[in-house]
Each structure stands twice: as C-alpha cells, then as structure tokens.
Amino acid sequence: MTLRPDLAIIAANVAPGSRVLDVGCGDGALMAALRDERGCDARGLELSADDVAAAVGRGLSVIQGDADTDLADYPDASFDYAILSQTLQTTRRPDWVLDQLLRIGQRAVVSFPNFAHWRVRASLLWGGRMPVTRLLPLEWYATPNIHHVTIDDFRAFVKSRGIVVEGAWFLSRDRRTSSAAANFLAEHAVFQLRRG
Known part of the structure; x- marks a missing residue:
C-alpha cells in the first residue's frame, strides 16, 4: 500500500520500535505502515466511526474520540510520538491540542495544508472567493477546516x-520541495516538534 506523501515523510522519520499515538488517524493507513514496516506500537484516536471500523478491521488499536476533548485523558509522556496529520486546522483549539500532543508524546509530528500557497492567494485575489484546491477541496460552508494556517503562522506560533x-x-x-519560500510555494507542511 502506498502512503499519502505527507504520511510517507512521517513514517520515514519515526524511529523503529517507537510507541506512537496517531490522532485523527483516519482509516489507519499510517498506523499500519508504522506497525508493519517500522515495528512500532501504534495506537489511534479517530472521530469518524466508519474510519474507526476500517482501522480496527486492519487489526489496529483505534478508539473513537475527539482531539478537542479526549487528549486530556492520556498520561504525560505515554508515547514517543504523538502525530496529528491534516487535522490541526479542524480542531476548535489548535493551541490546546498541540500542547496536549507535546505533553503526551516526547515528540509531536504535525502536518497541514498551507493556506498561503500561491494558488490559494491567487484564488482570493482574482476570484474574490474562498479557494477550493486539491488540499482544501470543499466549499467554505462544507469544510471541516475552521482554522486555516500558513507555514509562517505555524513557525511563529511554535517559536x-x-x-x-x-x-x-x-x-x-505531492513532491518534496525546498524550505526556501515554502510559505509561498508549498501546498503542504510537515513539522516534527519537541518541547524546548
């Protein structure tokens, strides 16, 4: 099974044998890869009952839950990595969720679509409407994304x-690009973080 490009980056940078919590794990594709290819003890938290069922059907340990409320139930430093892929912008309190990830895991890995990508900017400038792109595929009224974030916003936030x-x-x-002008040129970002 081929992983989505951001998930492949995450999988390649998780140390073999790690304890991993995948928050917003979807159908468990990343967890399965971490288990099968990296020997990780991967657990998942997912809001969608259908995705939970799909992940459990793969033999994965996934529970239904909400990142906005249920992360508080996990003990401190209970995982080596806490992962949040393409979910940060859908949470009500991304700052609280990130604090929880860094409390639960020794490291946090976060990926998100970049709202400052040039195509998004051009759509707003020339069309005057909220953009619909490959990574932001739904109209403004139907999107689960409630906190659009840019790479520079995220860098300033963590700093x-x-x-x-x-x-x-x-x-x-879907291809790696340089960090030079990433806020303008990159559609998607992946960050690995730890407490200072």
Missing part, C-alpha cells in the same frame, strides 16, 4: 511557545 522544530518538510504537487 512564541519555545517549541523546538526538529524537522520540517514541505510538499508541492
């Missing part, structure tokens, strides 16, 4: 909280 960026990867058209 203001003293969070250390251990790694950052950027994607455009």
Whole structure:
C-alpha cells in the first residue's frame, strides 16, 4: 500500500520500535505502515466511526474520540510520538491540542495544508472567493477546516511557545520541495516538534 506523501515523510522519520499515538488517524493507513514496516506500537484516536471500523478491521488499536476533548485523558509522556496529520486546522483549539500532543508524546509530528500557497492567494485575489484546491477541496460552508494556517503562522506560533522544530518538510504537487519560500510555494507542511 502506498502512503499519502505527507504520511510517507512521517513514517520515514519515526524511529523503529517507537510507541506512537496517531490522532485523527483516519482509516489507519499510517498506523499500519508504522506497525508493519517500522515495528512500532501504534495506537489511534479517530472521530469518524466508519474510519474507526476500517482501522480496527486492519487489526489496529483505534478508539473513537475527539482531539478537542479526549487528549486530556492520556498520561504525560505515554508515547514517543504523538502525530496529528491534516487535522490541526479542524480542531476548535489548535493551541490546546498541540500542547496536549507535546505533553503526551516526547515528540509531536504535525502536518497541514498551507493556506498561503500561491494558488490559494491567487484564488482570493482574482476570484474574490474562498479557494477550493486539491488540499482544501470543499466549499467554505462544507469544510471541516475552521482554522486555516500558513507555514509562517505555524513557525511563529511554535517559536512564541519555545517549541523546538526538529524537522520540517514541505510538499508541492505531492513532491518534496525546498524550505526556501515554502510559505509561498508549498501546498503542504510537515513539522516534527519537541518541547524546548
């Protein structure tokens, strides 16, 4: 099974044998890869009952839950990695969720679509409407994304909280791109973080 490009980056950067919590794990594709290819003890938390059923059907340990409320139930430092892929922008309190990830895991890995990508900017500038793109595919009234974030917003946010960026990867058209002008050129970002 081929992983989505951001998930492949995450999987390649999780140490073999780690304890992993995948928050917003979807159907468990990343968890299965971490279990099968990296020997990780992967657990998941997912809001969608259908995705929970699909992940459990793969033999994965996934419970139904909400990142906005249920992360508080996990003990401190109970995982090596707490992962949040393409979910940060859907949470009600992304700042609280990120704090919880860094409390639960020794490291947090976060990926999100970049709202400052040039196509998004052009759509707003020339069309005057909220953009619909490959990574932001739904109209404004139907999207689960409630906190659009840019790469520069996220960098400033983690810096203001003293969070250390251990790694950052950027994607455009599903291929890795350089960090130079990433806020303008990258469609998607992946950050690996730890407390300072």
